[in-house]
Amino acid sequence: MCKENLPYTRGCGAGGGTGGAPLLKRLFLNPKDAKLLWWHAEERKRDGTIRHVADSPQWRNIDSKFQEFGTYKRSKACPVCEDDTQSLWLSKCRKIVYMDHRIYLLHDHLYRKKKKVFNGKTEDRKARLPLRGATVFSRVENINITFGKIKCKNKGKHKRKGLLLNIKGKSKDGKLVREDMVEMGIRPELAPSENPGKRTYLPAACYTMSKDEKTRFCKCLHGVKFPSGYSSSIKKLVSMNELNFFGMKSHDCHVLMARMIPIAIHGILPDRIRHTVTKLCLFFNMIHSKVINPEVLESWQSDIILTLCQLEMYFPPSFFDVMVHLVSHIVNEIKCCGPVFERYMYPFERHMSIFKGYVRNRYRPEGSIVEGYVTELTKRQVQFLSFSG
Known part of the structure; x- marks a missing residue:
């Protein structure tokens, strides 16, 4: 196996x-x-x-x-594409990636014929049509949900992508993926150079930041101030000594992606890289709008597919895990389920931290939460009555 x-x-x-x-x-x-x-x-x-x-x-x-x-x-990790999930096994990185987004382009699109900037092959396949409602219902009608949270021994050690900053241990770029690109026959200018008795030299990629650029990037984010309750203090998440991020939560990543990264990379990366990353960030900004015109959804879908294809042209294959691939399905999800912000988990996660603060007896956490919530509610009622009286 x-x-x-x-x-x-x-x-x-x-x-x-x-x-x-x-x-x-x-x-x-x-x-x-x-x-x-x-x-x-x-x-x-x-x-x-x-x-x-x-x-x-x-x-x-x-x-x-x-x-x-x-x-x-x-290899079939996408819950939307299922059997038609287009995946690629990187033998050096020992990793499955999802980077065949050209199947969503028009059949005569220029990108379909390019080889060396993608995966070394032309793309003639077509994307599968969405499943019908009856088919989807037949898949989920007998769902047996198991409630509870599975504990993981490595809790809190999940790595964030650190490609632009080239953070050690978190970057998706390295010797192994460069060797994979050699096997795929793409980007020969990035092939690692090995000298006997010396360290392997990796040529700088178009997305590689110099130390000065990293400093400017982190300094921009270090000076950001948001209204209270908008997000975590970004200043506390940026290390100017190590020039990287730490302690970021999912909501912090969302705020950076949708709001701050286009500003922070201004004048730093090459134009084609900066424009592509900015388009990705603007897409996340648009899909989180409170009011969406249905007529623009088709253009959003074509734009994000084009952006993902451009990312494939510049970024290493190891960058494209299934989370990047799922971005291609967000617009269709909006068509079916409505605005994204209506399905946020952030408010509930934040409120759960308040409930956890009520726990005084860890042997009976539920009772502590109920007692603390009732006490807090009583205090507010007393304050309201005293103010109105």
């Missing part, structure tokens, strides 16, 4: 997720456990001897007979 073919978990917790599928899903949620479960595919010795059950003929027989087994935690 290969790493890209993880145990089949489609429908786990939904659509009759019975048997061992939910258990396997829980096992692969933890990165450390997932690495151990991939050991037989990544680190096992293959010298012709029998060291593991994976060396048996029956194991190989299963792999060859059920080649599509388990591709939905990985």
Whole structure:
């Protein structure tokens, strides 16, 4: 069983997720456990001897007979595209990426014929049409929801993308992805140069910031002030000594993307990079409008597809995880479900922090929250009566 073919978990917790599928899903949620479960595919010795059950003929027989087994935690990760999810396996980075957004372009678009700036191939495929409502309902009518939160051992260690600032350990650019680009036959000017006895040299990419540019970028964000309650204090999230970000929450990332990054990169990056990143940020700004004209949605969709294709031209393949791909489906989601801001989780997450402050007895947190909320409500009623009286 290969790493890209993880145990089949489609429908786990939904659509009759019975048997061992939910258990396997829980096992692969933890990165450390997932690495151990991939050991037989990544680190096992293959010298012709029998060291593991994976060396048996029956194991190989299963792999060859059920080649599509388990591709939905990985190569088919998009819940919208499903079986038609276009993915690519990077052998050096050991990662599946989603960067074939040219399938959404018109059949005669210029980008479809370009090879070296994308994935080394022309694109003649067409995107699948959206599923009908009856089909979608048949997929979800038997959903079995399991309430509760699964605890993760690595809580709080999820990495944010640090491509522009080239943050160590968080950048999507490095030797491995440069080697993947060599295998794909794209951007030969970025190929790593290896000298015996010396460190590998990686040529600067078009999105690479110099130290002076990083300083200007961080200094701009460090001086930003927002009204109270608009977002976290951006100043506290920017380190001028290390020239990076830390302690960012999802809402902070949203505010930076929609509001601040276009201002911070002004006059820093090359024009084509700055314009593409700015268009991406403006898209996030527009989709969060409180009032949306339905007539502009088609132009938004074509613009974001073009922007994603331009990002593929400039950014490394490892940048395009499934979260980047899901941006291509946001406009259709607005058509079906209405404005994005109506489905925000940020207000609830912020209010949950208030409820957590009411907890005095950790053995009975629910009772503490109720008691604290009632006490606070009583105080407000007394204050209102005393003011009005």
